[in-house]
Amino acid sequence: MPKLIKRDADGQFAAAEDAFIDIREEDGVPAAIPGNGPVILSLARFQEEGDALLSGGRQVGVRIASNEAIEDLAYDLPRLALVALEFPKYRDGRAYTSARLLRERFGYTGEIRAVGDVLREQAGFMVRCGIDAFEVSDGSSPEEWAAATHRYRHVYQRAADSRAPAWKERA
Amino acid sequence: MKALTANRLLDGEVVFWNEGRWVEQFSDAQLFDDADPAGEEAVATGKSQPTVIVEPYLIDLTETEAGPVPVSYRERIRALGPTNHPTHGKQAEANAVNAAIAHAEGAARSTGRLDLIRRK
Amino acid sequence: MYRYDEIDREFLADRANEFRLQVGRRLAGEITEDQFKPLRLMNGLYLQLHAYMLRIAVPYGSMDSRQMRALADIARRYDRGYGHFTTRQNIQFNWTKLADAPDMLDALAAVDMHAIQTSGNCIRNTTSDPFAGATAEEVDDxxxxxxxxxxxxxxxxxxxxxxxxxxxxxxxxxxxxxxxxxxxxxxxxxxxxxxxxxxxxxxxxxxxxxxxxxxxxxxxxxxxxxxxxxxxxxxxxxxxxxxxxxxxxxxxxxxxxxxxxxxxxxxxxxxxxxxxxxxxxxxxxxxxxxxxFAPLPFQALPATSEAFEAAKADPAFARFARNNVRAHKQPGYAVVVVSLKKVGDTPGDASADQMDLVADLAETHSLDDIRVTHEQNLVLPHVKLDAVPTVYAALAAAGLATPNIDLASDIIACPGLDYCALANARAIPVAQDIAARFDDDRADLVGELKIKISGCINACGHHHVGHIGILGVDKKGEEFYQLSLGGSGAEDASLAQILGPAVPANRVADAVDTLVETYLTQRSGEERFLDTFRRVGLAPFKEAVYAEAH
Missing domain, CATH: 3.30.413.10 (Sulfite Reductase Hemoprotein, domain 1)
Known part of the structure; x- marks a missing residue:
């Protein structure tokens, strides 16, 4: 079971309970959606069944594959409980762009969760792009994520976080 | 004929396997007959030592008058050192086997050759 | 030189500390090689054939004497007394130990240098004109x-x-x-x-x-x-x-x-x-x-220098002045190109002593400014014309004044199979063989000729844009070389065309000789090799090289 770590508005990292069930295909067959608890759906599944689930009062999150366009979710963002961005391999950096667009272009303020090959070495990049929940795959702890995020006293460019880039520090 | 080689984790030095230890000179390497399962067993042992060496693999050898030498020129350069600095690397030690490697020609591709992108 | 401030310095210190922790985790067995490799690559640390190789960024090829001396110090302390300047205006050390790498990064950070993003799928070191800030051609720095x-x-x-x-x-x-x-x-x-x-x-x-x-x-x-x-x-x-x-x-x-x-x-x-x-x-x-970028304290000088002109009485200096000295925007100054292409040496390599000498000359004679060119030479960008003879004498004594800039023996070559784990064939010995065919007189006679050699398809040696490009290939386990003609990486950029079947290692220098002789026969007026090729096409060159093979 992957561990979930969340970063709160004050920048503190803590282990979190995961109330969501991630509904995945198994052997090409979509899994059944159980009970009435919070779920995470693929984009395609959400486009088919999202309305019904939401109007039933269910909390719904959407999982975006790295080759899917975050723009396709733009109008639905206000009613989503979270957006999960997939890192099929840590080397696949497309989700960083998706995260930044969610925060900066679409003004999304809900949870953005990194899922897949999520390693603490990527902590700094993920946080800077606006990701605030991490389904870690390397067994790392909230303390290690906090340390990795704070390793650099300075950053050089603006991103989706609130850190002042070097040029602002200098001004 | 085969020998087992790797690079040492700590300094990247080319090393060869001999009966449970890693040695720096090809002349000290243990030689395996092609069909001898001991070669693959040594690879497995090497892979179980990730804090000692990196990426162990078997290299093909060919018989010369001075004894067996690596088939591929890539492995011969690994066994000796760079050809532009004759005093750098293992070739600094003069021995008969090194001399044989230096004079070997007519290379064929070694089956021990790695996926080079992966290797980087 | 851009001056780093406290923010830049703290950033480099944090980076070095991070890498020290990562190396520690790897040596302790807490992370696997597969997990560690991308981390070391992000710091320019490759595992090559004989050892680790550390690639250090020289941002846009610009450094000062303090930094060059730090590189010399690293060459002596952690390597085997030399380093290799690359086509990305960086420097590589070939004999790095993993255990030393964190100390090397600390030593670099102490002089505002680093190895950040010299490898990996990220934005690499930005390269630029090695004459920036010195040439009158530019519209801005x-x-x-x-x-x-x-x-x-x-x-x-x-x-x-x-x-x-x-x-x-x-x-x-x-x-x-x-x-x-x-x-x-x-x-x-x-x-x-x-x-x-x-x-x-x-x-x-x-x-x-x-x-x-x-x-x-x-x-x-x-x-x-x-x-x-x-x-x-x-x-x-x-x-x-x-x-x-x-x-x-x-x-x-x-x-x-x-x-x-x-x-x-x-x-x-x-x-x-x-x-x-x-x-x-x-x-x-x-x-x-x-x-x-601190403004440089240029002095008001006459546009010509008696000392410089008088020194041309020495034909060797005259040749150096013609081939290695370029115009400067400031009257009375010159750009001096330091050749790392002495015939017989490894293209792009400099010993620690040579690095120290260049640092001394830069400090005394070039407003503390040094550049690395993508053609693997160094530049002293701001030398007073009066001082060029002195600088020349010091360079010549250290084997750094080969008068061959942009000529046939000024060959770009990647490290090739002598060092590189990716290479299919060697590049250095091929460059040495070719350069040996071009003594100063012949190189001058032939004029501008850019020969570029890569040991594999990754083209670190820029063979696609060589007037003569040479690519090492592995043909049934033997080193072969594919020749191509007519490339240019300059403002008239073009890609070289393959001449014909690859030739074995011992035939490459002969083939280049033949190409050059063919050019000399076909040359019209002041044409460069490239111009002649563009005018007459591949055919005469192809005929000449492959006729000999029969």
Whole structure:
């Protein structure tokens, strides 16, 4: 079971309970959606069944594959409980762009969760792009994520976080 | 004929396997007959030592008058050192086997050759 | 030189500390080699054939004497007394120990240097004109914009895991000494019709397995819009560049498959959605960066120097003055190119003692400024004409004054199979064989001839843009070399055409000889080898080389 770590508005990292069930295909067959608890759906599944689930009062999150366009979710963002961005391999950096667009272009303020090959070495990049929940795959702890995020006293460019880039520090 | 080689984790030095230890000179390497399962067993042992060496693999050898030498020129350069600095690397030690490697020609591709992108 | 401040220094210290922790975890067995490899590569540390290789960034090829001495110190303390300057204007050490690498990064950080992003699928060291700030040709100092890009691209949170590596080059002169059109992004600073400063933006050039000369996608990007426009290009690439095939992952393949027009449309569309006011650097910071390049204390001097002219009585100096000394924008000064191509030596290599000497000369005679060229030489960019004879004498005594810049023996060669784990064949001995055929007189007779050698298809030796390009291939386990003609990485960029079947190692120098003799026969007037080739085509060269083979 992957561990979930969340970063709160004050920048503190803590282990979190995961109330969501991630509904995945198994052997090409979509899994059944159980009970009435919070779920995470693929984009395609959400486009088919999202309305019904939401109007039933269910909390719904959407999982975006790295080759899917975050723009396709733009109008639905206000009613989503979270957006999960997939890192099929840590080397696949497309989700960083998706995260930044969610925060900066679409003004999304809900949870953005990194899922897949999520390693603490990527902590700094993920946080800077606006990701605030991490389904870690390397067994790392909230303390290690906090340390990795704070390793650099300075950053050089603006991103989706609130850190002042070097040029602002200098001004 | 085969020998087992790797690079040492700590300094990247080319090393060869001999009966449970890693040695720096090809002349000290243990030689395996092609069909001898001991070669693959040594690879497995090497892979179980990730804090000692990196990426162990078997290299093909060919018989010369001075004894067996690596088939591929890539492995011969690994066994000796760079050809532009004759005093750098293992070739600094003069021995008969090194001399044989230096004079070997007519290379064929070694089956021990790695996926080079992966290797980087 | 751009002066680092406390922020830059703390950043480098944090980076070195991070790598020390990562090395510690690897040595302790807490992370596997597969997990560690990308971390070491992000710090320029490769595992090569004989040892680790540390690639150190020389941002836009510019450094001072203190930094060069630190490199000499590293060469002595951690390596075998030499280093190799690369076609990315960087330096590599070939005999690095993993256990020493954190100490080496500390030593570098102490002089404002690092190995950040010298490998990996990220934005690499931005390269530039080695004569920047010295040549009268330029409309602005490209280093200012290189530094803007350096800061912006350093640990960029969105663009550190691109489909593939990403190389940017900037120049501001008509004469392109930075090979901008064979880069992922090439930027040429120009004045617009209204006199305003802008970049012509080229995207999708590159060498490697599938070479392209970059198309121009924007004629005039106002300079203050640089970062937002780069963000748009990188974002389109990050999202749509191929990730399923390493050989098709560079941006050149995306640009080529979409077509330059459609790629441009996507970039412009993305750019229109970016909050450019937030993405661009404010004018105040641009001005601060410009000011941080401390103005140089040039003296008012006559345009000509008696000492310089008188020294030409020595034919050796006259030849050096003709071939290795270039015009400076400031009257009474010259640009001196230090040759790392002594015949018989390894192209691009410098010993620790040579590095120290260049540092001393820079401090005394070149306003403490040193450059690395992508052609693997060094430059003392601001030498008084009066001092050139003194500088020449010191360089000559150290084997650094070979009068062969841009000539046949000034060969680019990658480390090849003598060091590199990726190589298929050696490059260094081939360069040495060829250079031995061109003594000073013959090299002069032949004139400009750029020979470039790569030991594998990755083309670190720029063979696609050589007047004569040479590619090492592995043919049934033996070293063979494919010759190609007519490439150029300069303002008249073109890709070389393959001459014919590859030749064995011991035939390469003969073949080059034949090519050169054919050129001399065909040459008309002042034509360079490249000009003659472009006029007469491949046929006479092909006939000459392969006729001999029968």
């Amino acid at each position: 490209p280093r200012v914009w290189c530094e803007v890009i350096r800061q912006w691209s350093t640990l960029h949170p969105e663009f550190s895991y691109l489909p593939r590596k990403f190389k940017i080059a900037v120049t501001a002169a008509d004469h392109d000494r930075a090979a901008v059109k064979v880069h992922d992004i090439g930027l040429i600073l120009k004045r617009g019709d209204d006199g305003s400063l802008g970049f012509e933006v080229f995207v999708g050039g590159g060498q490697g397995r599938t070479p392209y000369v970059a198309p121009s996608i924007r004629k005039h990007l106002p300079v203050d819009q640089l970062l937002s426009y780069l963000e748009a290009i990188l974002r389109v690439y990050n999202r749509h560049g191929r990730r399923d095939n390493i050989y098709k992952a560079r941006i050149k393949i995306l640009v080529s498959s979409l077509g330059a027009e459609e790629f441009t449309r996507q970039v412009e569309e993305e750019w229109s959605k970016i909050d450019v006011a937030a993405a661009n650097l404010p004018d105040t910071e641009l001005a601060r960066i410009r000011a941080a």
